[in-house]
Structure formats: structure tokens, C-alpha cells
Amino acid sequence: xxxxxxxxxxxxxxxxxxxxxxxxxxxxxxxxxxxxxxxxxxxxxxxxxxxxxxxxxxxxxxxxxxxxxxxxxxxxxxxxxxxxxxxxxxxxxxxxxxxxxxxxxxxxxxxxxxxxxxxxxxxxxxxxxxxxxxxxxxxxxxxxxxxxxxxxxxxxxxxxxxxxxxxxxxxxxxxxxxxxxxxxxxxxxxxxxxxxxxxxxxxxxxxxxxxxxxxxxxxxxxxxxxxxxxxxxxxxxxxxxxxxxxxxxxxxxxxxxxxxxxxxxxxxxxxxxxxxxxxxxxxxxxxxxxxxxxxxxxxxxxx
Amino acid sequence: xxxxxxxxxxxxxxxxxxxxxxxxxxxxxxxxxxxxxxxxxxxxxxxxxxxxxxxxxxxxxxxxxxxxxxxxxxxxxxxxxxxxxxxxxxxxxxxxxxxxxxxxxxxxxxxxxxxxxxxxxxxxxxxxxxxxxxxxxxxxxxxxxxxxxxxxxxxxxxxxxxxxxxxxxxxxxxxxxxxxxxxxxxxxxxxxxxxxxxxxxxxxxxxxxxxxxxxxxxxxxxxxxxxxxxxxxxxxxxxxxxxxxxxxxxxxxxxxxxxxxxxxxxxxxxxxxxxxxxxxxxxxxxxxxxxxxxxxxxxxxx
Numbered sequence: 001x002x003x004x005x006x007x008x009x010x011x012x013x014x015x016x017x018x019x020x021x022x023x024x025x026x027x028x029x030x031x032x033x034x035x036x037x038x039x040x041x042x043x044x045x046x047x048x049x050x051x052x053x054x055x056x057x058x059x060x061x062x063x064x065x066x067x068x069x070x071x072x073x074x075x076x077x078x079x080x081x082x083x084x085x086x087x088x089x090x091x092x093x094x095x096x097x098x099x100x101x102x103x104x105x106x107x108x109x110x111x112x113x114x115x116x117x118x119x120x121x122x123x124x125x126x127x128x129x130x131x132x133x134x135x136x137x138x139x140x141x142x143x144x145x146x147x148x149x150x151x152x153x154x155x156x157x158x159x160x161x162x163x164x165x166x167x168x169x170x171x172x173x174x175x176x177x178x179x180x181x182x183x184x185x186x187x188x189x190x191x192x193x194x195x196x197x198x199x200x201x202x203x204x205x206x207x208x209x210x211x212x213x214x215x216x217x218x219x220x221x222x223x224x225x226x227x228x229x230x231x232x233x234x235x236x237x238x239x240x241x242x243x244x245x246x247x248x249x250x251x252x253x254x255x256x257x258x259x260x261x262x263x264x265x266x267x268x269x270x271x272x273x274x275x276x277x278x279x280x281x282x283x284x285x286x287x288x289x290x291x292x293x294x295x296x297x298x299x300x301x302x303x
Numbered sequence: 304x305x306x307x308x309x310x311x312x313x314x315x316x317x318x319x320x321x322x323x324x325x326x327x328x329x330x331x332x333x334x335x336x337x338x339x340x341x342x343x344x345x346x347x348x349x350x351x352x353x354x355x356x357x358x359x360x361x362x363x364x365x366x367x368x369x370x371x372x373x374x375x376x377x378x379x380x381x382x383x384x385x386x387x388x389x390x391x392x393x394x395x396x397x398x399x400x401x402x403x404x405x406x407x408x409x410x411x412x413x414x415x416x417x418x419x420x421x422x423x424x425x426x427x428x429x430x431x432x433x434x435x436x437x438x439x440x441x442x443x444x445x446x447x448x449x450x451x452x453x454x455x456x457x458x459x460x461x462x463x464x465x466x467x468x469x470x471x472x473x474x475x476x477x478x479x480x481x482x483x484x485x486x487x488x489x490x491x492x493x494x495x496x497x498x499x500x501x502x503x504x505x506x507x508x509x510x511x512x513x514x515x516x517x518x519x520x521x522x523x524x525x526x527x528x529x530x531x532x533x534x535x536x537x538x539x540x541x542x543x544x545x546x547x548x549x550x551x552x553x554x555x556x557x558x559x560x561x562x563x564x565x566x567x568x569x570x571x572x573x574x575x576x577x578x579x580x581x582x583x584x585x586x587x588x589x590x591x592x593x594x595x596x597x598x599x600x601x602x603x604x605x
Contacts, residue, residue, distance in 0.1 A: 173410070237588040247410050250588040251596070273586055274576035275342060277593060282345035 013194035022199040023097040058096045113243040120240030124231040132265040143208040150192025173247035223264035226257035327367040339545035340576040354390035399488040403591030426459040434543030435465035438476025445515040466521035479508035529558040541572040566599030
């Protein structure tokens with residue numbers, strides 16, 4: 001990408017009026033939930049969520065859906081956390097708050113498909129981190145959740161161009177970033193970066209958003225970028241991709257990202273990747289169900 | 304107020320009817336994986352529980368915990384595990400068992416192999432169904448290769464070798480006659496194109512499909528015979544190695560590696576793992592399925 005293209009993207013993203021503001025509760029919520037998985041100030045979570053009635057209501061509706069099999073729907077966010085567990089509520093809250101930033105009518109990409117992949121990737125990132133003694137699971141979760149926000153920017157700022165790229169990806173069964181590069185000359189990595197800068201996200205998250213398809217460029221947060229890159233690939237191979245068949249062979253262990261991650265986390269060597277893959281499948285159903293509850297009926301599965 | 308919240312533990316796995324599964328089944332699941340490489344995912348735990356249930360009835364075990372003891376205590380341990388493996392893999396023999404596997408084969412693997420071998424004078428594709436049982440997998444492969452006859456495989460010869468230890472299975476396989484249950488995943492398109500009607504309930508594979516396949520008896524543990532199996536592009540060995548002990552498993556897998564051409568692929572059953580028994584194969588993912596790849600010489604990944 002030339003410097004002038006980068007400048008154009010930045011320009012358009014900075015000044016366009018339809019560009020969403022970061023949902024008010026998102027960052028504080030993420031910070032609160034990310035600090036320590038063991039000890040969370042429940043009241044503060046409840047207080048934050050209550051600032052936004054829409055999010056609170058949607059969260060309760062999802063928590064009370066048949067998906068979680070509660071005898072009766074929770075009456076408060078606190079009750080939801082206590083009965084469903086913090087992690088599930090966290091997922092529901094983040095999805096609802098981020099989902100709100102992007103009005104459904106503006107999606108070129110199916111919103112449910114997008115969120116399935118983002119939440120799927122967040123979940124895989126966290127599960128992956130759990131296999132590695134010194135990885136930060138909550139950081140990885142956030143990185144996975146946000147890695148593709150550039151697609152949301154594309155929908156809003158470059159809807160026509162992006163629709164063409166999407167169509168080409170589906171038709172030729174090629175990865176979406178390749179189709180973007182071929183039709184638009186840039187990818188969601190660049191547009192995502194512009195939004196991440198606007199939102200003033202943490203540096204390592206910005207690196208993930210900007211470099212998860214080309215790890216070598218990532219500077220400080222290389223292992224995190226590598227982890228998201230591998231989780232992203234795995235998602236796309238296990239029914240959490242972009243809703244079309246990717247004619248793609250993925251050799252994770254031969255991927256440069258694997259070596260980068262291995263340098264930081266020696267215990268990666270002991271991970272049974274096949275069993276890990278099978279374990280992920282267990283969570284796929286739940287993610288499909290959760291996303292259809294938030295965004296309405298899920299489109300046809302690809303596998 | 305600060306509340307210490309334990310990380311959410313997964314709820315008990317629901318059965319099909321919505322009841323919960325005894326946690327001991329997770330222990331059994333882990334044991335089965337360790338010994339055989341078969342992994343029953345959380346949402347399939349009810350299948351494992353069903354299989355254990357049938358074994359418990361046979362043995363007169365009153366509860367899963369009692370069955371666990373029988374499954375782990377000598378002297379009957381190995382035999383019982385084998386019985387259980389039979390139970391939990393029994394439903395897996397049908398035609399078109401894994402569509403993601405067939406998609407990977409036709410959309411990614413075949414184009415790759417054809418491109419790799421296209422400079423060779425004899426354009427032959429060799430496939431081996433090792434442990435073919437009653438032939439469902441072999442015929443599925445044959446029909447899918449015939450579908451590519453006018454496209455990717457135009458001008459190619461396809462040879463499918465199907466072997467099994469059991470003579471009776473081979474006879475059934477040769478006959479190629481299947482009922483509703485075996486055909487439950489076969490589409491009308493394939494039924495019309497590649498089968499003829501035997502009677503109300505059964506269809507028979509047509510001769511043009513049959514002639515692609517050579518069925519024969521082979522013991523995978525017979526080293527001298529295994530050495531002769533050469534030049535394979537694809538090897539399928541579904542739910543067979545699960546019955547082997549670690550040392551035999553390693554030996555057979557090493558044979559498969561040398562039986563394959565460079566750039567060839569090895570497939571296990573859909574919920575089966577090689578469990579790092581061979582470090583020469585590359586584990587590769589395709590949409591919805593995994594396989595083991597013997598890197599091509601060109602790839603520089605050997």
C-alpha cells in the first residue's frame with residue numbers, strides 16, 4: 001500500500017460523520033473485566049452496564065434465552081453474572097455494546113457472520129492462551145474480539161468497494177483479505193488501524209488489528225499478533241469463518257506465527273493441536289446460538 | 304463490594320433428551336482418547352454415554368462409576384476398552400460419512416496433486432482405503448473420483464486399493480449392496496447415477512464404480528506386505544488404529560508414511576487423532592476437516 005492510499009484511508013475514517021464512536025461502556029468494561037479473571041468488582045460491572053439501558057436490556061434478554069437453559073430469566077445483571085458465570089456475561093455485554101455501534105442496515109457483510117467470527121476468534125484466543133502458562137487470556141480475548149473491526153469500517157466507509165471484494169472472495173473461495181487487496185488495493189487491516197487510532201485502543205491491540213495477516217511487521221506485540229493470527233486461521237477452518245468455503249490448506253505448525261509464539265511460550269510444543277481443534281468444536285454450537293440470539297436468525301452454516 | 308468469582312465451569316453436558324451426563328463420562332472420554340486417539344466432543348458425550356450404557360447392561364454394572372472401575376482394572380481392562388470402542392464407532396460406517404473431507408479432497412487436495420504430478424508420463428492416482436471394512440468408504444471415494452473424470456482427472460487412471468483383515472467384510476464390500484442406513488447420507492443424485500436397484504430396500508453399486516476398486520485381504524501389522532504398498536497418493540485409515548497399542552500404531556503409521564508419495568495425504572476418522580505418534584507428517588487443516596500431509600519435495604518442508 002502506498003503512503004497516499006494510507007493517507008486517504010486515514011482522512012476518510014477521521015472525518016466521515018457516520019464513523020461510529022466507541023460505545024461509552026466498552027473500554028471501561030473491558031478494562032474492568034480484563035484486570036483479573038479471579039476477582040472482579042461485580043458492583044462496578046453492574047453500575048457500568050446500567051448506564052446504558054439498551055445494553056442492559058439486551059443482555060438480560062440474551063441471558064434469559066433458551067440457550068442457557070435457566071429456569072427463569074435473570075432479573076438483574078448481577079443475577080445474570082451469578083447464574084451464568086462472568087465469562088458468558090462478558091461475551092454477551094461486549095457483543096451487545098459493540099454491536100450497537102454499527103447499525104444493522106449498513107452491513108455489507110452479514111452482521112451475524114461477522115460477530116460469530118469475532119466472538120469465535122476471541123474464544124479461541126482465550127482457550128489457546130489457557131494452554132500456555134504465561135499468556136494473558138483476557139488480553140488475548142480482547143485482541144481476538146477486535147482483530148477484524150476493519151471490516152466494520154469497510155462496510156461504512158467503502159461499502160461498494162468492499163461489497164465487490166466480498167463477492168470475489170465468495171466466488172473464488174479465497175481468503176477475504178486477498179480479495180480486498182486485489183479489488184481495493186488495501187485491506188481491513190489498514191482501515192481497522194485507522195478506527196483503532198481514532199478510538200485510542202491500546203498499542204498491542206492496534207498492532208493485532210494492523211498486522212494479523214502479516215505478522216513480521218508487528219513490532220512490540222509479536223507473540224500476541226501471532227496468537228491471534230493462528231486462532232483466526234483455526235476459526236476459519238472450524239465453521240467460524242466468513243460464511244463461505246475457503247479453498248484453503250492451513251499448516252499451523254509450519255506458519256511463521258507458530259515459531260514466533262513458540263519463542264515466547266516454550267510450552268506451545270506440548271499442545272496437542274488435534275485435541276485442541278476437537279475441543280474448540282464443542283464451543284462452536286454455543287457461539288452460533290449466542291449470536292443468533294443477539295442478531296436474529298443465523299444464516300446457513302457452511303459446513 | 305468485592306466478590307470473588309470462580310471461573311465459570313462448563314455445565315454438565317446435556318444428553319439429547321436434555322438430561323445431564325454423569326461427570327465420570329468425561330474421565331472415560333479422556334481415557335478413550337489417551338488409549339485410542341478417538342475424541343468424543345462435549346456435545347457428543349451422550350453418544351459415549353449410550354455406548355457405555357449398552358456395555359454396562361451386558362456387564363451388569365449398576366452405574367457409570369462401577370463401569371469405570373471395570374474399564375480401568377486388570378485383567379479385563381484391554382478387552383473391555385475394545386468392546387467400548389466398537390460400541391462408540393459403530394454408527395460411523397456409511398457412505399458419504401464426511402462431506403468436509405470430500406470437499407477438501409476435491410477442492411484443494413486433488414488440484415494440488417494433479418498439478419504436482421502433471422509432468423509425469425503416467426497419469427495415475429493411487430488411493431488406499433486401509434481397513435475398508437464393508438466398502439462404504441472405498442465406493443464413496445470411487446464415485447467422487449468419477450465425478451472429476453471429465454474435469455480435473457481427465458486422462459487420468461484412478462486405482463483404489465481397499466484392504467481389510469476380515470474376509471467376510473471383504474466379501475460384503477465386493478458385493479456393494481447397501482440398505483437405507485448405509486445410504487442415509489447419499490444424495491439422490493449419486494443414488495441415481497451410480498446405483499441400481501436390488502429390491503425395495505437395497506441398492507447395488509454399478510459395475511463402472513466397482514471396477515475402480517481392488518479389494519483384498521491385508522494385515523496392517525504384516526511388515527513384509529506393508530513394505531510392498533508403494534506409490535500411494537492418498538491413504539485413508541478410519542477407526543482402525545484405535546484398536547492398536549502404541550508401538551504397533553507407531554509402526555503402522557511409519558509404514559503409511561513410506562507408502563505415500565511425496566505430497567500425499569493421510570486421513571484418519573473424523574474424531575480420531577494421530578496424537579503426535581509421527582513427527583514427519585504435517586498436520587493440516589481444511590474447512591471442517593484435518594489430514595496429515597507428507598510434504599512434497601518442492602515445498603522444502605520435509
